[in-house]
Amino acid sequence: MRIDNSILGQILRYGVSGIGVAMAYAAVFETALRVFSVGAQIANVLAFLVSVTLGYIIHSRWSFRDHGARSEPMRNMIRFLIVNIVTFAINCLWVWLIVQQLKLSPHLPLAPILLVMPWFSFWLNRQWTFGER
Numbered sequence: 307m308r309i310d311n312s313i314l315g316q317i318l319r320y321g322v323s324g325i326g327v328a329m330a331y332a333a334v335f336e337t338a339l340r341v342f343s344v345g346a347q348i349a350n351v352l353a354f355l356v357s358v359t360l361g362y363i364i365h366s367r368w369s370f371r372d373h374g375a376r377s378e379p380m381r382n383m384i385r386f387l388i389v390n391i392v393t394f395a396i397n398c399l400w401v402w403l404i405v406q407q408l409k410l411s412p413h414l415p416l417a418p419i420l421l422v423m424p425w426f427s428f429w430l431n432r433q434w435t436f437g438e439r
Contacts, residue, residue: 320369324424331357346412358390374436385435
């Protein structure tokens with residue numbers, strides 16, 4: 307299977323910027339847990355708010371810069387927010403499952419949040435948020 311260069315560029319830009327956004331998410335999450343001693347779900351909310359803001363700015367201006375329409379920025383912003391609310395809900399599910407149900411470390415939800423969710427988010431954002439021309 308041949309990957310189009312524009313898609314490869316998007317994947318690479320999304321990956322680089324996604325790593326930065328994920329690092330910001332993890333930093334806020336861990337800081338909230340360790341420094342402010344808040345619960346895992348509160349840390350998750352705080353990390354989400356920071357990462358969704360950074361994510362929209364970076365992904366709309368760089369990751370998907372040559373993809374889709376830019377004539378309706380408000381529509382793109384709302385769609386980006388919807389995609390991130392969906393992924394946030396799934397992240398809450400990871401935290402609930404791993405911490406509350408399995409009684410494991412509150413640090414463990416970072417594994418699926420950082421390793422699985424970025425691929426899901428890329429696909430949704432490419433297809434729906436920034437996908438229409």
